[in-house]
Amino acid sequence: MLPLNDTVKVEDGTDRMLVRLDRPQARNAIDAAMVADLHAVCAELERRPRILVLTGSDGIFAAGADIRELRERRREDALAGINSGLFDRIARLPMPTIAAVDGPALGGGAELAYACDFRLATPRARFGNPEAGLGIMAAAGACWRLRELVGEPLAKEILLAGRVLPAEEALAVRLVNEVVPQDELPAAADRLAARIAKNAPLALRLTKLALAAPPGAHPRFDDVAQAVLFETEEKHERMTAFLERRG
Incomplete structure (x- = not known):
């Protein structure tokens, strides 16, 4: 069992972990206890990599972030990177991450979603x-992150002019990968996780690292990562199975 403060609910599986933010009395605002809980989740997923939903x-x-806590934070808190450090850790998790968003994802909640590899959404x-x-x-x-995801002009509207993107517009600019009815969101997240899980775990991990690598690291990083994969038994087994099916 993870050492948690009861701000999230966790369902652990063989190839994925479902984490549900659960502070309904505060509209799931991200407070210090939730930050600690999500760090515990990250530690577990770093220890035994799985897909995060x-x-x-x-x-x-x-x-968003918990305003009552945020109001009391000072310079030292900002320099400590309380939320930014957590979201960066989530972005760097070994296996892909999926944010399944129903309702508002605002402020720190939006930044948490931006840190994930995929975003699914409901119409609301x-x-x-x-x-x-x-x-x-x-x-x-x-x-x-938002500039990288949607481009600088729209990022400026959101960050400087307070524009809020509804689901369909977020889909149109590819901030989200899919919009599904509210009652289908869990199944859509499961389907996407299942598609990801069909791939070789080490190939996923190295591909995610390659995507995050700075431009100057390519193509050398890719060559070295591919060299590692070429030597794995899983590569041989998967390619053999492919050729046998084709034959």
């Missing part, structure tokens, strides 16, 4: 970063 509860993904999902209206900035990844 991250979702909310009661029609809310996460309405909304993505936005209203931090500037609270006298701060979206400093846990949105200022650079």
